[in-house]
């Protein structure tokens with residue numbers, strides 16, 4: 001009974017997370033906890049100037065930089081001056097994979113991961129999907145989106161008139177967070193250098209962020225999914241759309257029609273047509 005209650009609570013928290021209610025879900029987030037408990041003091045210009053001139057050790061907390069800063073993929077690095085030619089993209093992706101190696105650059109290397117889930121699909125894809133991180137099935141297989149959520153993503157891709165082999169799929173982090181929790185900023189901010197390179201090599205026309213976490217790290221903003229959906233953003237020279245994570249759609253199938261609206265926006269941009277119904 002206790003296990004069932006725990007499962008229900010976890011499902012509800014994941015629902016809130018998918019809706020972009022990060023602070024409610026996240027535990028131990030020192031920035032948001034501090035903001036919740038201690039309203040920052042009102043800072044006059046004179047007070048701020050005086051404190052900025054003070055030695056760092058004397059500064060009040062509200063003048064210190066946040067512990068985990070969100071930076072959009074656009075601001076992480078300038079766009080490459082030269083682009084990888086289509087014939088060399090597959091090799092360029094292999095080179096990134098080799099650079100990752102048996103990576104131990106962030107804490108997820110020591111959190112029970114079995115496989116580094118690099119990415120999957122066409123190196124010359126026009127469309128790229130980015131999720132949050134590998135789950136149990138992906139951790140076992142080394143391929144992103146292969147479980148139930150992966151099957152739903154495959155269906156979504158087919159409904160857009162494409163095959164899975166024609167798109168590219170990756171995640172914000174390449175190692176499974178324990179218990180499928182949201183990647184911590186230190187993990188995402190360490191791993192994002194590789195996803196950034198993958199996007200720069202593939203050069204998709206459109207990137208689709210699957211879920212609030214992917215959108216948050218790609219765009220460098222912490223906003224609700226509803227405020228990010230239904231309009232275009234930019235990411236590394238590509239247009240970026242935000243929609244629900246397939247795992248969320250499995251938990252709340254009522255939102256599938258909303259996700260379909262997001263995909264139709266992408267299809268219109270890319271000139272894709274839904275396959276005729278047989």
Ligand code: SF4
Nearest residue numbers: 103106109174175191
């Ligand atoms: S999540 Fe990324 S940075 Fe962290 S250990 Fe895995 S591959 Fe390395």
